[in-house]
Amino acid sequence: MADKVLTANRLSDGISVWLDAAGNWNEQLQDAFVARHKEAVDALEATGKQAFADNKVVDVNVVDVEEVDGVLRPLRMRERIRAEGPSIAYAAGYAGLTATAQPVA
Amino acid sequence: MYRYDEFDHAFVAGRVEQFRDQVERRLSGELAEDAFKPLRLMNGVYLQLHAYMLRIAIPYGTLSARQMRMLAHIGRKYDRGYGHFTTRQNIQFNWPKLSEIPDALADLASVEMHALQTSGNCIRNVTADHFAGAAADEVADPRPYAEILRQWSSVHPEFSFLPRKFKIAVTGAERDRAAIQVHDIGLHLKKNDAGAIGFAVYVGGGQGRTPMVAKKIRDFLPEQDLLSYTTAIMRVYNLHGRRDNKYKARIKILVHETGAEELSRQVEAEFAELKNTELKLPEADIAAISAYFAPPELAARAEGWANLAEWKKADPAFAAWVRQNVQPHKHPDYGMVTISLKPIGGIPGDATSEQMEAVADIAEDYALDEIRVSHEQNLILPHVALADLEAVYRGLVAAGLATANAGLITDIIACPGLDYCALANARSIPVAQEISTRFGAPERQAEIGELKIKISGCINACGHHHVGHIGLLGVEKKGAELYQITLGGSGDENTSIGEIIGRGFEPEKVTDAIEVVVDTYLGLRLDPSETFLAAYRRVGPQPFKDALYGDKTAAAA
Numbered sequence: 296m297a298d299k300v301l302t303a304n305r306l307s308d309g310i311s312v313w314l315d316a317a318g319n320w321n322e323q324l325q326d327a328f329v330a331r332h333k334e335a336v337d338a339l340e341a342t343g344k345q346a347f348a349d350n351k352v353v354d355v356n357v358v359d360v361e362e363v364d365g366v367l368r369p370l371r372m373r374e375r376i377r378a379e380g381p382s383i384a385y386a387a388g389y390a391g392l393t394a395t396a397q398p399v400a
Numbered sequence: 401m402y403r404y405d406e407f408d409h410a411f412v413a414g415r416v417e418q419f420r421d422q423v424e425r426r427l428s429g430e431l432a433e434d435a436f437k438p439l440r441l442m443n444g445v446y447l448q449l450h451a452y453m454l455r456i457a458i459p460y461g462t463l464s465a466r467q468m469r470m471l472a473h474i475g476r477k478y479d480r481g482y483g484h485f486t487t488r489q490n491i492q493f494n495w496p497k498l499s500e501i502p503d504a505l506a507d508l509a510s511v512e513m514h515a516l517q518t519s520g521n522c523i524r525n526v527t528a529d530h531f532a533g534a535a536a537d538e539v540a541d542p543r544p545y546a547e548i549l550r551q552w553s554s555v556h557p558e559f560s561f562l563p564r565k566f567k568i569a570v571t572g573a574e575r576d577r578a579a580i581q582v583h584d585i586g587l588h589l590k591k592n593d594a595g596a597i598g599f600a601v602y603v604g605g606g607q608g609r610t611p612m613v614a615k616k617i618r619d620f621l622p623e624q625d626l627l628s629y630t631t632a633i634m635r636v637y638n639l640h641g642r643r644d645n646k647y648k649a650r651i652k653i654l655v656h657e658t659g660a661e662e663l664s665r666q667v668e669a670e671f672a673e674l675k676n677t678e679l680k681l682p683e684a685d686i687a688a689i690s691a692y693f694a695p696p697e698l699a700a701r702a703e704g705w706a707n708l709a710e711w712k713k714a715d716p717a718f719a720a721w722v723r724q725n726v727q728p729h730k731h732p733d734y735g736m737v738t739i740s741l742k743p744i745g746g747i748p749g750d751a752t753s754e755q756m757e758a759v760a761d762i763a764e765d766y767a768l769d770e771i772r773v774s775h776e777q778n779l780i781l782p783h784v785a786l787a788d789l790e791a792v793y794r795g796l797v798a799a800g801l802a803t804a805n806a807g808l809i810t811d812i813i814a815c816p817g818l819d820y821c822a823l824a825n826a827r828s829i830p831v832a833q834e835i836s837t838r839f840g841a842p843e844r845q846a847e848i849g850e851l852k853i854k855i856s857g858c859i860n861a862c863g864h865h866h867v868g869h870i871g872l873l874g875v876e877k878k879g880a881e882l883y884q885i886t887l888g889g890s891g892d893e894n895t896s897i898g899e900i901i902g903r904g905f906e907p908e909k910v911t912d913a914i915e916v917v918v919d920t921y922l923g924l925r926l927d928p929s930e931t932f933l934a935a936y937r938r939v940g941p942q943p944f945k946d947a948l949y950g951d952k953t954a955a956a957a
Binding site: 304307309311347349350353370371372373376377381382383385386 | 432480494499750820822827833
């Protein structure tokens with residue numbers, strides 16, 4: 296089974312978020328709680344359903360990730376872009392993907 | 401341009417307050433997502449990968465400087481300082497907070513703008529030739545008719561829950577710059593032998609997963625029958641269009657399955673019932689709307705001819721820009737300016753708030769306060785005196801908006817793709833950027849000549865790849881991006897759907913593949929006046945397949 300994390304978009308501003316180990320919706324994928332067995336995945340799914348029902352987040356999904364040298368990396372390109380932001384320098388002054396791709400210390 | 405009357409003001413303001421209430425109830429938890437989603441979509445609010453997206457309607461692509469400044473303000477106050485002009489002549493903002501969108505809509509309403517019907521299964525923003533009212537080859541200005549359709553279709557109770565979205569485009573010239581044959585309804589404004597105004601009516605065109613060229617079902621529809629005939633089409637579609645499968649719900653499928661002849665018969669039967677009802681447009685109403693679009697008073701500025709010749713001689717970069725980005729105007733002392741939103745290596749269609757303000761200033765100072773958005777994701781100043789071209793150019797250079805590439809290989813259409821869009825399978829923008837960079841040298845672009853590359857990041861075809869001379873469709877294969885190339889598409893008066901040339905290319909190989917296609921064209925064209933499209937239509941796909949894949953087996957794989 297691939298490792299999994301729980302992701303969604305925050306209701307109030309739509310920003311992509313991931314569930315962390317403290318149960319908070321965090322803007323950094325690198326802070327996400329990683330489920331490595333079925334029971335943990337079930338717990339993620341239940342948490343996601345509850346958060347959706349509580350109107351905290353929308354578009355809730357469990358997604359596959361791998362851990363490479365301590366850095367979480369979603370398996371799908373779509374999820375990598377969600378985690379890292381657009382892969383392009385989209386506005387003057389924007390630092391681009393590499394700046395946000397770094398794990399948060 | 402059209403100005404809101406009291407009814408319009410009250411209606412739009414009412415909708416803003418209604419949506420404010422809906423957003424508040426959503427944020428408080430009173431409204432669940434399932435109930436709220438259709439409401440937000442009715443107000444142009446989508447959820448994308450990273451955030452919400454607000455799509456604002458720009459009716460038939462026409463804007464005043466004041467409205468453009470407001471878009472700059474929206475970008476700065478509610479977004480990240482930029483916006484994205486779309487292939488439907490609208491603008492999208494990629495990062496607004498849901499909680500702030502009602503304020504943004506209230507700001508927009510203050511300049512007679514809104515986001516209604518930019519989503520949902522309704523009649524969407526009516527699009528038109530971006531050179532409307534200015535083009536030398538125009539029979540009549542299509543915008544009054546687009547405005548009449550806009551007013552008629554706005555929250556039309558019968559047509560607010562169609563089987564699927566519905567797009568209407570209007571052009572007023574033989575040369576189709578509005579891609580009417582790939583719209584649900586395409587209207588070609590023309591005069592008959594008696595000099596009366598009317599429309600050739602096309603129906604059932606579209607792109608997406610099932611691209612179709614529209615069928616002409618009327619050679620000449622008198623202008624007073626515009627609404628009754630359109631209503632007849634909508635009724636036939638609303639009744640018989642498929643609601644069981646969203647991928648087969650567009651009118652193009654109905655036209656295809658029913659046959660144009662039978663569909664036309666049904667429309668004519670419905671039209672016979674409607675023809676002499678209240679839908680018949682009184683001449684006075686057409687005249688009243690047309691008055692809003694009366695051509696501006698253009699003073700004679702004959703000095704521009706001599707000035708222009710001198711400026712061009714003194715500055716080759718200016719001369720290149722005039723040659724590529726300025727088109728003949730109805731008035732011989734004026735030109736129509738294309739402001740390219742395709743800087744070399746840049747993001748097609750994006751403009752910063754500062755750039756929007758610069759365009760607004762230039763439009764006010766030199767272009768009679770008129771700006772257009774083209775479906776090719778550029779901005780247009782439709783009325784600029786030749787005598788003012790040099791000043792306009794200097795202003796655009798200062799704003800980073802003077803790329804001389806209108807209609808050339810780097811004037812690429814690209815959808816937002818997987819960098820933003822929740823539906824996308826692959827990225828579009830980085831591919832456009834790499835192609836633009838590869839072919840960016842002015843000499844090389846000039847040598848290649850007219851060539852339209854259009855890129856979509858999924859089968860929904862927002863990047864119009866089906867009608868690109870070279871089209872690119874991004875797909876996901878085994879978790880990675882792959883780009884399928886189509887050749888020979890065109891969205892003009894001789895519309896054609898591009899043909900898939902063979903197996904797709906990985907992101908790092910797709911620019912090389914485009915270069916092979918371009919070099920093949922350069923090698924086989926009869927002379928530099930034979931465009932890529934003309935050459936392709938002459939020789940067909942085989943030389944390109946051979947060049948790309950070496951042998952037929954590989955191409956078929």
